[in-house]
Amino acid sequence: MNWLVTGGAGFIGSNFVFRLLARHPEDRVVVLDALTYAGSLETLASALQDPRFRFVKGDIADRDTVEALFAGEDFDAVVNFAAESHVDRSISDPGLFLRTNVIGTQVLMDACRAAGTKRFHQVSTDEVYGDLPLDRPDLLFTEETPLHASSPYSASKASADLLVLAYHRTYGFPATITRCSNNYGPWHFPEKMIPLMIVRALADRPLPVYGRGENVRDWLYVEDHCAAIELVARKGRPGEVYNVGGHNERTNLQVVKTVLQELGKPESLISFVKDRPGHDMRYAIDPAKISAELGWTPETAFDDGIRRTVRWYLEHRTWWERILSGEYAKYDAKMYGGRG
Numbered sequence: 001m002n003w004l005v006t007g008g009a010g011f012i013g014s015n016f017v018f019r020l021l022a023r024h025p026e027d028r029v030v031v032l033d034a035l036t037y038a039g040s041l042e043t044l045a046s047a048l049q050d051p052r053f054r055f056v057k058g059d060i061a062d063r064d065t066v067e068a069l070f071a072g073e074d075f076d077a078v079v080n081f082a083a084e085s086h087v088d089r090s091i092s093d094p095g096l097f098l099r100t101n102v103i104g105t106q107v108l109m110d111a112c113r114a115a116g117t118k119r120f121h122q123v124s125t126d127e128v129y130g131d132l133p134l135d136r137p138d139l140l141f142t143e144e145t146p147l148h149a150s151s152p153y154s155a156s157k158a159s160a161d162l163l164v165l166a167y168h169r170t171y172g173f174p175a176t177i178t179r180c181s182n183n184y185g186p187w188h189f190p191e192k193m194i195p196l197m198i199v200r201a202l203a204d205r206p207l208p209v210y211g212r213g214e215n216v217r218d219w220l221y222v223e224d225h226c227a228a229i230e231l232v233a234r235k236g237r238p239g240e241v242y243n244v245g246g247h248n249e250r251t252n253l254q255v256v257k258t259v260l261q262e263l264g265k266p267e268s269l270i271s272f273v274k275d276r277p278g279h280d281m282r283y284a285i286d287p288a289k290i291s292a293e294l295g296w297t298p299e300t301a302f303d304d305g306i307r308r309t310v311r312w313y314l315e316h317r318t319w320w321e322r323i324l325s326g327e328y329a330k331y332d333a334k335m336y337g338g339r340g
Ligand code: NAD
Pocket: 006, 007, 008, 009, 010, 011, 012, 013, 032, 033, 034, 035, 036, 037, 038, 039, 040, 058, 059, 060, 061, 080, 081, 082, 083, 084, 085, 086, 100, 104, 123, 124, 125, 126, 157, 179, 180, 181, 182, 183, 184, 189
């Protein structure tokens, strides 16, 4: 198969590329990525050595760039990871999220339609459903849960999902969608909670926990998410949405304490800070559909996944130290300035 993976220089996209190259010697992979602050060619260094891999720098919302790429390639499947992905950044700059996450998705779908591409897969998120209350552990997000986005980020992802489903209904466009819970693992940009806490704890800096740390996220190891995406992109039914999650709910405070324990650092590093505006309380996914229809089940237990993740950050200091010392330093100062 000839795959186009957009956003392949970011966290989940790069893990997906590594999976395809390692497991499918007959497949070829092209990455289209704008290399924003969140993407890096250093992440793709091992793939760049592989003759079955091609990297193209470009913006998915730029029609000329996307059309030129499609003119020279014949893709069997397009998997769209490219996005502005950080909720906090969407609160300060929503416009960029609409351009990349909504218009970018439309531009890609138009190119696929013109080329007759057989499969378009949209990597979406559980955040499109809004949040669940803390006192109703029986409630989970199913594919039937109404869309109820809270942040500009999740609203942009929900908009893209609606557009994908509208293209399917109106044009018979062969698209699938996965909506996954919070991922963690290697190559995760250190603005996101788990890697942020790891790199700060390693430097004995305060760990900024929003509010009281009681918000709940449903954590999934990134490789389990990539397995689900591949399965749906190859075998999912066009026009269908599949929720992806591993029943791994934890409060933020529990996660931060686990990270501290793994690193042998004291809980006194925890610092409760001002809450995120509109902060979603709880996410929890019901993955019954993807399990029953496609046989997907997660393989990595949370304790094991966190141990592997912490070890990865210990062994890849150059990767994240370069990020911390670059443009990101300005964001860190603005976001957490005065809080260590
Ligand atoms: P990320 O921020 O780590 O990576 C995004 C990548 O997209 C980067 O390489 C960036 O350079 C690229 N990009 C951004 N704008 C672009 C543009 N206009 N054109 C081309 N490339 C562009 O994100 P991630 O955490 O890997 O998330 C990937 C996808 O998965 C996103 O669509 C996100 O909504 C979704 N998702 C993420 C999670 C999670 O926990 N991280 C969970 C569920 C779904």
